Amino acid sequence: MRVGLFVTCLVDLMRPGIGFAALRLLEAAGCEVVVPATQTCCGQPGYNSGDRQAARALALKTLKEFDGCDYLVAPSGSCAGMIRVHYPTLFMDDPTVLESFQRLSERTYELTDFLVNVARLENVPGSFSGSLTYHDSCAGLRELGVQAQPRALLAKMPGVRLSEMRESTTCCGFGGTFSVKFGDISAAMADKKCEHAAQAGTDVIVGGDLGCLLNIEGRLRRRGDEKTRVLHIAEVLAGDG
Amino acid sequence: MQVSAMHFKRKATESLRNAKLQKALEKLQSKFVDGRAAAIAELPNFNDIRDAAAEIRARAIENLDQYLLRFEEEATARGATVHWAENGDDVNRVVADIAAQHGARRIVKSKSMVSEECGLNDFLESRGLDVLETDLGEYILQLAHEPPSHIVAPVVHKSKEEISDLFVEKHRRARTTQITEMCREAREVLRPGFLSADMGISGANFIVAETGSVLIVTNEGNGRLATTLPRVHVAITGIEKVVPTLEDVSTLLRLLPRSATGQSITNYVSVLTGTRGKDESDGPEHFHIVLLDNGRSSLLGTELQPMLRCIRCGACMNHCPVYQNIGGHAYGWVYPGPMGSVLTPTFVGLENALDLPNASTFCGECAAVCPVKIPLPDLMRQLRNKQTERGLRPWQERVALRLWSWMAQRPGIYALYARLAARALSWAGGRKKRLHRIPGASGWTKGRDMPAPAGRTFRDLYRSRRSS
Numbered sequence: 001m002r003v004g005l006f007v008t009c010l011v012d013l014m015r016p017g018i019g020f021a022a023l024r025l026l027e028a029a030g031c032e033v034v035v036p037a038t039q040t041c042c043g044q045p046g047y048n049s050g051d052r053q054a055a056r057a058l059a060l061k062t063l064k065e066f067d068g069c070d071y072l073v074a075p076s077g078s079c080a081g082m083i084r085v086h087y088p089t090l091f092m093d094d095p096t097v098l099e100s101f102q103r104l105s106e107r108t109y110e111l112t113d114f115l116v117n118v119a120r121l122e123n124v125p126g127s128f129s130g131s132l133t134y135h136d137s138c139a140g141l142r143e144l145g146v147q148a149q150p151r152a153l154l155a156k157m158p159g160v161r162l163s164e165m166r167e168s169t170t171c172c173g174f175g176g177t178f179s180v181k182f183g184d185i186s187a188a189m190a191d192k193k194c195e196h197a198a199q200a201g202t203d204v205i206v207g208g209d210l211g212c213l214l215n216i217e218g219r220l221r222r223r224g225d226e227k228t229r230v231l232h233i234a235e236v237l238a239g240d241g
Numbered sequence: 242m243q244v245s246a247m248h249f250k251r252k253a254t255e256s257l258r259n260a261k262l263q264k265a266l267e268k269l270q271s272k273f274v275d276g277r278a279a280a281i282a283e284l285p286n287f288n289d290i291r292d293a294a295a296e297i298r299a300r301a302i303e304n305l306d307q308y309l310l311r312f313e314e315e316a317t318a319r320g321a322t323v324h325w326a327e328n329g330d331d332v333n334r335v336v337a338d339i340a341a342q343h344g345a346r347r348i349v350k351s352k353s354m355v356s357e358e359c360g361l362n363d364f365l366e367s368r369g370l371d372v373l374e375t376d377l378g379e380y381i382l383q384l385a386h387e388p389p390s391h392i393v394a395p396v397v398h399k400s401k402e403e404i405s406d407l408f409v410e411k412h413r414r415a416r417t418t419q420i421t422e423m424c425r426e427a428r429e430v431l432r433p434g435f436l437s438a439d440m441g442i443s444g445a446n447f448i449v450a451e452t453g454s455v456l457i458v459t460n461e462g463n464g465r466l467a468t469t470l471p472r473v474h475v476a477i478t479g480i481e482k483v484v485p486t487l488e489d490v491s492t493l494l495r496l497l498p499r500s501a502t503g504q505s506i507t508n509y510v511s512v513l514t515g516t517r518g519k520d521e522s523d524g525p526e527h528f529h530i531v532l533l534d535n536g537r538s539s540l541l542g543t544e545l546q547p548m549l550r551c552i553r554c555g556a557c558m559n560h561c562p563v564y565q566n567i568g569g570h571a572y573g574w575v576y577p578g579p580m581g582s583v584l585t586p587t588f589v590g591l592e593n594a595l596d597l598p599n600a601s602t603f604c605g606e607c608a609a610v611c612p613v614k615i616p617l618p619d620l621m622r623q624l625r626n627k628q629t630e631r632g633l634r635p636w637q638e639r640v641a642l643r644l645w646s647w648m649a650q651r652p653g654i655y656a657l658y659a660r661l662a663a664r665a666l667s668w669a670g671g672r673k674k675r676l677h678r679i680p681g682a683s684g685w686t687k688g689r690d691m692p693a694p695a696g697r698t699f700r701d702l703y704r705s706r707r708s709s
Contacts, residue, residue: 007699009649013659014692016699035703038652046646048603048622049638050629054646061650142605171562175602177638180684182600184254187688188566189602218689221675 003031003114004069006062006083008076009041010210018210021126021238022075022111028238029119036065042079047086048176059087060097063104071118072108075234076209077140078176080110085143110140112149112208112233121153126238129159132204132231133197136169137212150208150233157237165200167192172207174215190219194228203228206236242357242388246573246585246594253600256567262398266568269397273559276503277610283505284495294496295614297489298550301481305541305549308450308483309532315453319515321528328535329359336361336442336475337368339529343473345370345440349431351457351464352376353444354392354553355477355533357575358588361442373434375463377427384411390569392576393501393555398568431463441467441525445478446552447493448530451486454514455530458498458507465511474525476513480532481549487512493552496612500554536588544623548583550613555580557607557617563600572597579607579617586624592633598624641681659698667696 003026007019019035026033043058062083066072074080087101115121134154140146147169154160173179173189180186193216197205207213210232217230231239245252256262281287301308313323326332332355340348348370356362362372362383374383378396382389384407389395396404405418412430417423443464447456455476457464468474484490498504517524540546558564558578569577573594574585582597598621601607607617628634648655670676670693678686685691 009659012699013663014694016695016697016702019699019703037700037704040649040652040655041645043646043649046642048625049642050622050625050627050634051642051646052626054642054649057646057650138602138604138606142609169606171602171604171606173562173602175604178599178602180682182250182253182563182596183684183687183689184250184257185563185566185600186602186684188257189562190689192566214692215689217692218675218685221690221692222688 001031001070002068003033003071003073004066005033005035006039006042006066006072006074006079007035008074008079008210010214011075014214015210015232018075018232018234021232021234022073024125024238025111025115025121025234026073026119028123028125029115029121031119034069039065042082044079044082045176047082047090052090056090059090059101063087063097063100066104070107071114072104073111073114074108075111075232076211077110077137077144077146078209078211080108081139081143084108110144110146110208112153113144113146116149116152122156124153124156124237126157126236127159127240128157128236130204131161131163131202132206132236133163133165133200133202134168134233135165135172135193135197135205135207135212135216137207137209138171140208141169146208150206153233153237160236163200163202165196167196172212172215174209174211176211179215186215187219190215191223194220194223194225197228205230206233208233242360242575244574244585244589244593246589246597249571249573249594249596249600252571252573253567256571261400261403262568265398265400266565269391269394269559270565273394273501273503273555277500277556277559278503280499280503280505284499290492290495291612291614293492294612295550297484297492298552298613299547301484301489302541302546302549305480305483305538308485309480311450312448312453312483315451316515316530317453319453321453321515321530324529324531326531326533326535329533332356332359332477332531332533333361333364335531336477337365337370339473339475340365340368340370340440343440343527345471345473347371347373347434347438348440348442349373349375349434349438349467349471350379351441351443351459351467352379352395353442353477354389354575355444355479356442357389358533358535359477361477373431373438375431375434375467376459377424377461377463380427380431381407388570389575390577391555391558392553392580398570435466435470438467438471440473440475441469441471442475442477443468445476445482446497447484447490448478448482448532449487449490449512450483452514454487454512456490457511457513458494458509459511460502460504460508462509465509468511468513469523469525472525473527473529474513475529475531477531477533479537480534481537481551497552497554500556500610500612540587545583545587545620547615548587548620550615551580552613553580554612556610556612560606560610561601562604562606563602579621583617583620583624591624591627591631595628595633598628656698656700660701663694663696663698667694669693
């Protein structure tokens with residue numbers, strides 16, 4: 001099957017390694033992976049800031065770019081949620097393209113969801129040794145039902161000891177532009193996440209959305225924690241740490 | 242109640258620094274969040290009940306006019322008088338007139354958030370009437386001259402020590418911090434108020450179209466005293482509280498206390514129907530029901546209509562990580578949390594509550610716990626759209642977004658910019674690979690570092706790997 005990798009703008013700019021890890025995982029699952037070269041952003045900043053027009057323009061662009069793919073897979077529950085859940089609502093009043101967006105929606109998956117439920121990845125290519133805790137990012141969890149999938153994949157890695165933290169499903173405070181508009185509240189929320197992770201007795205925090213990971217890591221470092229590593233689930237599943 | 246929603250950010254920051262408040266909020270969270278989870282777990286068919294509850298509320302709102310007229314007809318037939326109020330001032334005037342009509346001077350009140358919308362207490366006091374709040378939390382706030390910070394637990398922001406100090410000052414009795422002692426003290430102070438009152442004011446959790454009944458759920462029993470002892474009872478509520486039948490109410494009651502406080506049922510459920518009958522031993526001689534619009538009907542037929550389903554359980558605020566961190570006062574009006582972020586701009590004007598619809602990470606937990614399935618993040622997003630349409634967002638934000646979307650639609654320029662940004666930020670990140678300050682994003686860097694980018698974008702690396 002032909003899988004279009006939606007890299008996400010954050011991964012492209014900040015941590016390309018996550019994109020390559022996703023690529024490796026999809027290939028390990030037997031997929032033919034294409035990376036449409038002109039992809040940029042899913043449109044979420046505009047969509048959530050009241051600029052529907054911008055969001056619609058980017059949605060149409062994404063639709064076209066992934067036209068020839070059997071699936072669209074993103075290493076982010078937030079971007080996958082945007083495409084899967086919100087694109088169709090953006091075009092409810094436009095029957096000429098609504099159906100295309102519904103078809104795209106049905107083909108769109110968050111990475112771990114896709115690996116478990118569609119590609120049925122058996123052998124996780126990476127290796128990891130030690131304990132880690134998993135933060136459930138909001139959009140993946142509540143819009144796409146991503147919760148068991150990353151844990152199922154981690155369970156296939158013999159060296160991984162998953163140590164669940166308290167309130168793993170509570171928002172870390174990122175929220176896109178929220179983190180800049182309401183920095184104080186956002187940092188306070190991140191603080192709690194850092195504390196809960198520390199209480200889990202591990203120094204590796206893993207999640208499925210880079211936005212959350214930057215937020216958590218940024219707060220950890222400002223608190224003076226130089227030790228705790230914050231990793232994307234794809235980096236753990238495909239890496240050699 | 243005064244609207245101060247425009248000071249959201251400043252008040253939120255103050256709340257974050259208020260150690261006492263933070264402690265109180267932690268307790269609230271563990272009590273209400275864990276409590277709800279346990280109470281919901283008791284119900285094997287919770288999702289079915291939730292679907293049914295949402296359907297009942299949606300049906301009531303879709304046929305609001307019919308059910309309200311039916312309610313008026315049934316309530317009137319049982320001796321009550323129904324008054325229609327367009328706004329808070331109307332409510333205040335109607336209630337003052339009712340008091341004058343019946344020669345009432347001493348008023349006891351059971352909890353009513355709608356009366357907070359109207360600023361009823363201040364108005365009645367300005368007319369020379371005695372008003373005594375009898376819900377323990379509301380009574381404490383009346384003593385302290387403070388607004389509620391939560392719709393179910395109004396005094397959650399105060400510690401028992403603060404309340405103890407307040408009681409010493411106002412009651413002039415020996416200080417105690419034993420909660421049972423403090424409750425007894427409040428009861429002793431309130432009891433003569435009930436016995437001497439000639440008018441009782443309550444809110445309503447539901448009004449029932451088929452019987453003309455007003456239904457209230459309480460835990461302290463004060464609601465029952467306030468609505469049955471005085472010779473006049475005035476119930477004030479919003480027009481959206483109507484429910485077709487008692488059977489429907491019984492479905493909603495399976496969810497309301499569970500969602501609100503984690504109780505399977507409240508200590509009291511009072512169904513108040515009509516005035517005292519000939520052979521009845523209690524109930525008021527006069528029963529007035531004041532139904533307030535205050536902007537509610539303007540939501541009908543709009544994308545915000547689902548908000549009218551709200552049954553005011555407060556689960557959205559209890560579970561909101563923003564509310565959990567800042568409490569209710571920062572929201573600047575009667576309804577805090579996600580519910581307030583939709584209601585306040587609607588009731589007091591979008592331009593008077595600019596931050597509220599934006600004060601959410603859209604984590605979705607509010608919608609996930611709402612017993613009547615209100616898609617709160619979607620509604621907040623609608624309000625954000627309206628802010629943009631009406632040009633209410635700051636110009637810097639508009640320019641930044643426009644620039645972003647312009648570039649994101651031009652892959653060549655976007656790639657170039659991303660390449661430069663990745664390099665520059667990576668260089669600026671230095672040896673520690675992180676940024677302490679980013680121009681234009683001080684909101685982020687004030688409390689956090691920004692991990693620096695790796696240096697090259699995915700698209701550049703991918704292309705060079707493919708060509709090698």
